[in-house]
Amino acid sequence: MTSTPRPARRAAVLGSPIAHSLSPALHRAAYQALGLRHWSYGRYEVDEAGLAGFLAGLDPDWAGLSLTMPLKRAVIPLLDEVSETAAAVEAVNTVVFTEDGRRLGENTDIPGLVEALRERGVRHVERAAVLGAGATASSALAALARICGGEITAYVRGPARAAEMRGWGERLGVPVRTADWADAHRALEAPLVVATTPAGATDALAAAVPDAPGTLFDVLYAPWPTRLAAAWEAREGRVIGGLDLLVHQAVLQVELMTGIVPAPLKEMREAGETALVTRPG
Incomplete structure (x- = not known):
């Protein structure tokens, strides 16, 4: 008898x-x-102008999408429903298609960041510092709202970004104080530091790492380690990298799209580590 x-x-x-x-x-x-031999996963170059057309052309075979920049905010008007987590930071990185054709938006970056911290033993801190502003920083604030009992200081460049971060704090119910980037070396004294800046932006801070640092979560994964992360590890501080965040948010995406829980964290991390080593450049 042949199986269908x-x-x-x-x-x-x-x-x-x-x-x-x-x-x-x-x-x-x-x-x-997971033995899902009938599943495939692709990669498509799509900008904001082409997003609506791409979504309109999908057939019922599609289970979901992962979104990166610049689509995380642009997709929101094209969805039928957005989770509270994604709405809180106005960023959707996951779209799940239901059997009746509805488009559901979710953000797995926020719980992924929390899970990456928990995996390394960071479940609660009394205060924290965020380096940088923007979409990743707002997701970091949302994650810190779940584990930080006190004030969060955001180190940013310029009054406009400072006002934006304070606004996110008010929206998320998190006490956020802002400080000028020129004083970013002071952030390194916090028990938890989350660096959300582009490559090279924190290199000058490597020389300011204290003798007994706490935890550094640097969201970059290439190039790795960053100078700041290397200096942090040299002083025996705990370091969590961008690959940890990438893997944990992807685990949640797989679970949402396939309905299978838990997704295989170990195998996914190993695949990410291999891909980083073998990628061109």
Whole structure:
């Protein structure tokens, strides 16, 4: 007796630029570990102008999408429902398609950041510092709202970004104080420091790492380690990198899209580590 083949299921990551994304390696590793041979995961270069057309062209085989910049906010008007977590920071990095064709928006960066911290033993801190502003910083504030019992200080460049971070704090119910980037070396004294800045932005801070640092969460994963992360480890501080965040948010995406819990964290992390080592450049 021949078994009926299961219908194909598709997912992908969208963004611009997108060639650097590690999401295909992570999701494909999950499908292999879970025995989902009828699932595939692709990568598509899509900008804001092309997003609505891309979504309109999808057939019922599609289970979900991972979104990176610049689509996390642009997708919101195109969705049928957005979770409270995603709405809180106006950023959707995951779209799940229901059987009746509805588009549901979620943000797995925030709980992914929390899970990455918990995995390394950081479940609660009395205060924290955030380096930088922008979309990743707002997600960091939302995550810190779940584990930080006191004040969060955001070190930013310029009054406009300072006002933006204070606004996010008010919206998220988090006490946020802002300080000028020129004083960013003072952030390193906090028990938890979350660096959300582009590559190279924190290099000058490496010389200011204290003798007994707490925990550094640097959201970058390439190049790795950053100078700040290397200096932090040299002083025996706890360091969590961007790959940890990438893997944990992808685990949650796989669970949302496939309905299978838990997703294979170990296999997905190994796939991400291999992809980083073997990627061009």
